[in-house]
Amino acid sequence: MTRILSNEDIAQFLSIDDCIADLEQSYRDLHAGTAVTRQRSDTLVPTTEDRIYGLKTMDGIAPRLGMSAVRINSDIVSWPLIAGTRRRVKVPAAPNQRYTGLVLVFSTETGEPLAIMPDGVIQRMRVGATSALGARYMARENASTVAVLGSGWQAGAQVMAICAVRQITHVRCYSPNAQRRAQFVAEMQAVVNAECIDCASPEAAVADADIVLCATNAIEPVFLAQWMCPGQHLGSIKMSELAPSVLRDADRVAVHLGHSKPVLVKARDLHVPDHSAGFGWEMVDAFDFKSCPTLPELVMGEVQGRTADTDVTCFVNDLGLGLQFAVVAARCVKIAEAAGIGHQLPTDWFTEDVHP
Amino acid sequence: MTRILSNEDIAQFLSIDDCIADLEQSYRDLHAGTAVTRQRSDTLVPTTEDRIYGLKTMDGIAPRLGMSAVRINSDIVSWPLIAGTRRRVKVPAAPNQRYTGLVLVFSTETGEPLAIMPDGVIQRMRVGATSALGARYMARENASTVAVLGSGWQAGAQVMAICAVRQITHVRCYSPNAQRRAQFVAEMQAVVNAECIDCASPEAAVADADIVLCATNAIEPVFLAQWMCPGQHLGSIKMSELAPSVLRDADRVAVHLGHSKPVLVKARDLHVPDHSAGFGWEMVDAFDFKSCPTLPELVMGEVQGRTADTDVTCFVNDLGLGLQFAVVAARCVKIAEAAGIGHQLPTDWFTEDVHP
Numbered sequence: 001m002t003r004i005l006s007n008e009d010i011a012q013f014l015s016i017d018d019c020i021a022d023l024e025q026s027y028r029d030l031h032a033g034t035a036v037t038r039q040r041s042d043t044l045v046p047t048t049e050d051r052i053y054g055l056k057t058m059d060g061i062a063p064r065l066g067m068s069a070v071r072i073n074s075d076i077v078s079w080p081l082i083a084g085t086r087r088r089v090k091v092p093a094a095p096n097q098r099y100t101g102l103v104l105v106f107s108t109e110t111g112e113p114l115a116i117m118p119d120g121v122i123q124r125m126r127v128g129a130t131s132a133l134g135a136r137y138m139a140r141e142n143a144s145t146v147a148v149l150g151s152g153w154q155a156g157a158q159v160m161a162i163c164a165v166r167q168i169t170h171v172r173c174y175s176p177n178a179q180r181r182a183q184f185v186a187e188m189q190a191v192v193n194a195e196c197i198d199c200a201s202p203e204a205a206v207a208d209a210d211i212v213l214c215a216t217n218a219i220e221p222v223f224l225a226q227w228m229c230p231g232q233h234l235g236s237i238k239m240s241e242l243a244p245s246v247l248r249d250a251d252r253v254a255v256h257l258g259h260s261k262p263v264l265v266k267a268r269d270l271h272v273p274d275h276s277a278g279f280g281w282e283m284v285d286a287f288d289f290k291s292c293p294t295l296p297e298l299v300m301g302e303v304q305g306r307t308a309d310t311d312v313t314c315f316v317n318d319l320g321l322g323l324q325f326a327v328v329a330a331r332c333v334k335i336a337e338a339a340g341i342g343h344q345l346p347t348d349w350f351t352e353d354v355h356p
Numbered sequence: 357m358t359r360i361l362s363n364e365d366i367a368q369f370l371s372i373d374d375c376i377a378d379l380e381q382s383y384r385d386l387h388a389g390t391a392v393t394r395q396r397s398d399t400l401v402p403t404t405e406d407r408i409y410g411l412k413t414m415d416g417i418a419p420r421l422g423m424s425a426v427r428i429n430s431d432i433v434s435w436p437l438i439a440g441t442r443r444r445v446k447v448p449a450a451p452n453q454r455y456t457g458l459v460l461v462f463s464t465e466t467g468e469p470l471a472i473m474p475d476g477v478i479q480r481m482r483v484g485a486t487s488a489l490g491a492r493y494m495a496r497e498n499a500s501t502v503a504v505l506g507s508g509w510q511a512g513a514q515v516m517a518i519c520a521v522r523q524i525t526h527v528r529c530y531s532p533n534a535q536r537r538a539q540f541v542a543e544m545q546a547v548v549n550a551e552c553i554d555c556a557s558p559e560a561a562v563a564d565a566d567i568v569l570c571a572t573n574a575i576e577p578v579f580l581a582q583w584m585c586p587g588q589h590l591g592s593i594k595m596s597e598l599a600p601s602v603l604r605d606a607d608r609v610a611v612h613l614g615h616s617k618p619v620l621v622k623a624r625d626l627h628v629p630d631h632s633a634g635f636g637w638e639m640v641d642a643f644d645f646k647s648c649p650t651l652p653e654l655v656m657g658e659v660q661g662r663t664a665d666t667d668v669t670c671f672v673n674d675l676g677l678g679l680q681f682a683v684v685a686a687r688c689v690k691i692a693e694a695a696g697i698g699h700q701l702p703t704d705w706f707t708e709d710v711h712p
Contacts, residue, residue, distance in 0.1 A: 006705070007708050007709075032624070033625060034401070034623055034624070034625065035623075036399050036400070036621050036623050037621070038413075038619070039621075041394050041397075043392050043393075043394045043416070043417055043424075043678075044392070045390070045391075045392060045417050046419075047419070047464060047465065048465075053417065053419075053464040053465075055415050055417055055426065055462065057394075057413060057426055059399045059413055060399070061399055061411055063403070063409075068411045068430065070428055074468070075467055076465075076466070090711055090712070092709070092711075093465065093466040093467055094463075094468035094703065094707045095466070095703050097709070098468075098703075098704065098708055098709055099707060099710070099711060099712050100462065100469060100706070100707050100708075101708060102469070102706060104458075106456065107430075108401065108409040109404075109409075109432075109449065110432070110449040110450045111450050111455065112430070112449075112450035113456060116706065118706070118707065118708035119708075120710035120711075152711075153710055263394070265392050265393070265415075266392065267390055267392050267417075267419070268389020268390070322399075345701075347450065347454075348451070348452060349699065350360075350456070350458060350474070351450045351451070351455060351456050352454055352455050352456075352457060352474035352475075352476045353448070353453070354476035354509055355446055355455060355508075356455050356457030356474075356476045
């Protein structure tokens with residue numbers, strides 16, 4: 001049978017600790033050359049008005065787990081001006097105002113499709129877990145105070161994940177919308193043991209924080225050079241969140257895998273204003289990410305995260321990997337199989353008797 | 357609702373004429389830069405013994421039709437020695453001895469997944485239709501005799517498709533296995549108006565044939581230079597079928613889109629003997645395919661297929677395109693929707709309410 005899982009199914013059984021452990025192992029396998037991942041591709045065409053349609057795919061194979069995955073996003077993207085700031089926003093244009101992101105999981109022994117699931121919960125958890133691994137290898141061992149900039153879906157995962165790799169006592173939260181921010185602080189207080197604090201300005205949040213995590217969809221930098229202080233670890237989930245001068249002044253900058261930019265395939269008439277804005281790709285040219293060590297190198301101990309307690313370290317969580325979806329979705333499939341969770345469809349619906 | 361179609365569903369309503377028309381339009385759109393396609397990627401790891409596991413994906417968007425597609429193959433591949441010849445064979449390792457090849461179709465207006473279907477029938481029809489378009493623009497107008505080398509699933513589509521673009525009166529068939537060949541001739545006789553002839557040798561099949569179509573899974577060339585004769589059009593569905601000297605001696609060689617090789621992502625320990633054999637990629641280095649005109653250029657009239665009745669022309673149907681799957685699958689979706697064909701599942705199963 002081929003299993004159909006929902007985000008609700010996955011949220012009920014997938015833990016951030018497991019995600020962190022799964023990803024850490026996957027970087028060892030990637031480094032050893034046994035696991036493989038195909039750089040994300042974005043295939044883009046204009047649609048109505050200022051929107052574009054994007055088909056984003058990435059593939060990965062985790063032979064250790066006997067599974068592979070294809071992650072697909074079928075996005076309607078717009079760039080509205082929100083509170084004076086241009087933001088990149090996916091439009092929930094599917095029926096019932098929904099988004100389309102899928103992970104298909106296959107067996108590497110039989111080829112068969114084992115499961116199909118939405119990507120949302122896994123995406124959030126894997127981004128959080130990746131940033132946490134960056135912090136595990138780069139932040140000071142005794143880091144206890146975290147500032148988080150952003151109050152969205154991704155910011156929450158950042159908070160949960162950082163609390164899994166360091167003994168965090170205080171989480172200071174800032175985002176521009178006070179109401180949303182208060183709600184976020186209350187939500188976070190319910191899931192982590194640290195004290196969660198509502199900060200009315202970014203300065204209040206970041207002042208003397210041991211760790212600063214950016215998790216926004218802003219196009220401009222959200223962490224500025226004048227806020228840096230010795231010993232800090234800075235994390236970002238997109239390349240544009242840390243000001244270029246922050247990256248230049250830091251003692252050590254590491255990246256995820258150095259897949260800074262997706263492979264872009266664009267229609268000739270794609271000329272939406274700022275169509276690339278919000279991805280942070282313009283940063284790829286402004287800073288030499290190619291020379292930075294990668295997370296697998298940090299995990300393998302080939303590169304030291306920091307050499308002194310006073311170092312300022314940055315982890316730029318650049319492009320996601322198909323392999324991340326393969327390992328985390330593989331865990332989901334195994335748990336769901338054991339517990340009988342999800343809809344089951346005949347595998348014959350998704351296979352064929354002719355040589356393709 | 358999201359529709360699940362089977363190969364049987366698709367075979368009952370998809371015609372080769374429609375495929376040819378759909379593809380021809382897609383090359384115009386591709387040339388105009390409105391339709392887009394992402395070069396195939398193959399992500400490969402070793403599995404047991406002499407097998408490899410391959411995850412092959414390609415994406416395409418057909419804005420004219422309001423649909424996009426991702427085509428996925430999850431293959432167990434082996435290279436057995438069959439009748440003295442090394443062949444690349446996909447192993448039907450999925451339950452009930454089946455293969456795994458899928459096409460997912462999305463709406464470019466809403467992003468939603470409209471349908472999921474196996475790739476087999478579409479794959480066969482699009483390969484046949486592509487070769488037929490090559491022949492439409494390169495073969496002599498009065499070509500009437502076709503030799504087909506091969507008697508498999510792909511060979512059948514080649515025969516049907518060539519009969520759709522030229523007034524074919526005779527189809528001469530050769531493949532090494534006499535029993536299989538006789539069966540193929542009988543099958544073909546039932547679907548085309550031409551006389552189908554069983555030939556005991558390749559020489560008997562190709563002698564003075566106006567068109568020769570190779571559709572095999574052999575690793576070595578199946579059409580040799582000494583068989584060439586003036587005015588012939590030669591078609592192949594992989595780069596290794598025509599001997600390099602044939603390509604060099606031909607007056608005109610055209611390719612599909614010049615995507616000669618997929619983007620390869622391989623495990624470090626992938627060292628299966630002859631692992632690349634059978635793809636014909638070694639030919640990419642032996643002949644300058646990059647300088648060849650492409651099918652879109654032929655369709656747009658930018659390049660003439662032949663300049664004289666005595667020219668020998670070759671069409672090498674190199675890598676398939678995600679766009680081909682998008683346009684042919686889009687037709688399938690529209691027909692199936694109108695006729696209420698296939699299983700219907702709630703689209704909510706394949707979408708989500710969180711920003712991915």
